[in-house]
Amino acid sequence: MKLQSLFLSAALVLGLNTHVQAAEPVSVDSLLNLVKQGQARDDKEFKQRLARFNQSKAEQEKMVADAQNERTRLEQLSAQKEKEFQQNETAVAEAQERLNNRLGSLKELFGVLQQVAGDTKAVFEGSVISSELPGREQFLTDLIKTAGSSSKLPSIEELERLWFEMQREMTYSGRVSTYNAQVVLPSGNTTEEQVIRVGGFNVVSADKYLNWDLEAGRLVELDKQPGSRYTDPAAELASVTGAELTGFWIDPSRGQLLKIMGQSPELGDRVDQGGVVGYIIIVLGAIGIALALWRMVVLYSEAGKIRAQMDNDTPNENNALGRVMAVFNANKNADTETLELHLGEAIAAEIPRLTRAIGWIKIISVVAPLLGLLGTVTGMIDVFETMSLFGTGDPKLMAGGISQALVTTVLGLVAAIPCVFLHTLTNNRSRELMMILEERATGILARQSEQQTKPQATAA
Helix, strand or coil: CHHHHHHHHHHHHHHHHHHHCCCCCCCHHHHHHHHHHHHHHHHHHHHHHHHHHHHHHHHHHHHHHHHHHHHHHHHHHHHHHHHHHHHHHHHHHHHHHHHHHHHCCHHHHHHHHHHHHHHHHHHHHCCHHHHCCCCHHHHHHHHHHHHHCCCCCCCHHHHHHHHHHHHHHHHHCCCEEEEEEEEECCCCCEEEEEEEEECCCEEEECCEEEEEECCCCEEEECCCCCCHHHHHHHHHHCCCCCCCCCCCCCCCCCCHHHHHHHHCCCHHHHHHHCHHHHHHHHHHHHHHHHHHHHHHHHHHHHHHHHHHHHCCCCCCCCCHHHHHHHHHHHCCCCCHHHHHHHHHHHHHHHHHHHCCCHHHHHHHHHHHHHHHHHHHHHHHHHHHHHHHHHCCCCHHHHHHHHHHHHHHHHHHHHHHHHHHHHHHHHHHHHHHHHHHHHHHHHHHHHHHHHHHHHHHHHHC
């Protein structure tokens, strides 16, 4: 190996010299000198590497010795700490036993205190009074931790503050307070508004009911407010001053009933649920009622004119009885049978005027519930199709579909009932007037027959 390295060194030196002086010839002696120089240089580098290795070996041995010494020290320290830990553990157990002996019944007291503080915290978190008195829950949280701790006892000041907070909750629940609070609008924006709190039940802002959000810890305006029957007193509450009294609707469930009322559809929503059939029923009902009212006005006006004509022998053709009497005056000289035919013709001509549009009212009163039944049947078909697609796992889906299907039936009955009632009134009124005409015509014929009979009896 050493001989190979000599040859390599000679080759390298030769190569370098050949590169530098390619044109000069190299003798055997010069080549020997070059090999000798390369051998000396390699020996020098080898000695330097060997010296560095010996030096680093000594340093590594020193590092190993230091690490072993450090391990020994740490093992001794660990044994000392374990001994101290056992001693401390024994001391803690003895101290805990002495503490339990000294606490005695106070330990049960602190358990009750922890339970009462937890219940009070739950009440405060769900109370709308927290919107006026924020931050009360943190004190109760710290008190619960202190009461449950084995190394710290609640102070007299903390116990007195718990009593104060409970008393303040009861006092504020009997007040109507006005203050500024953060309100979350249905759009998601938060704004500061003046609100009015009514005890521990409800909070309103202007005519809007607010709900206390337990998770967010803020007042949230209801997405859908109840009807004006409930919001108008809320608006009047802001203008009440001093000892004035005003009515106000209180939700004893603290917002749950208001949410349910907001979810329940109003009259407009119910009508929309009826769909096209529902709107057709409403239009027909409105037409039937309008026709009935129009006919009632016409018939009562006609009845007044007929009563006036009954007290007057001079016929007035602005009423049915006057026109019948005019026919009699025009045919006084006719025999009884002919006069009867003329009077019957005159009464027959008055009947269409007295019974006009009454038949349409009856038709509407019959068709409206039929349309309602049609809408219900089509709605139930949709419900069963939904059940076939989504199953019967969601009762709300089925109940909502059935509710929508029954809306048309309700609308049909709502339209039919007043139409039936008004049709009966108008029909009876028109019949009364026709009976008056027939009665008067019969009387006229009787008097005419008597007048024609008397001359014949006298002549005989």
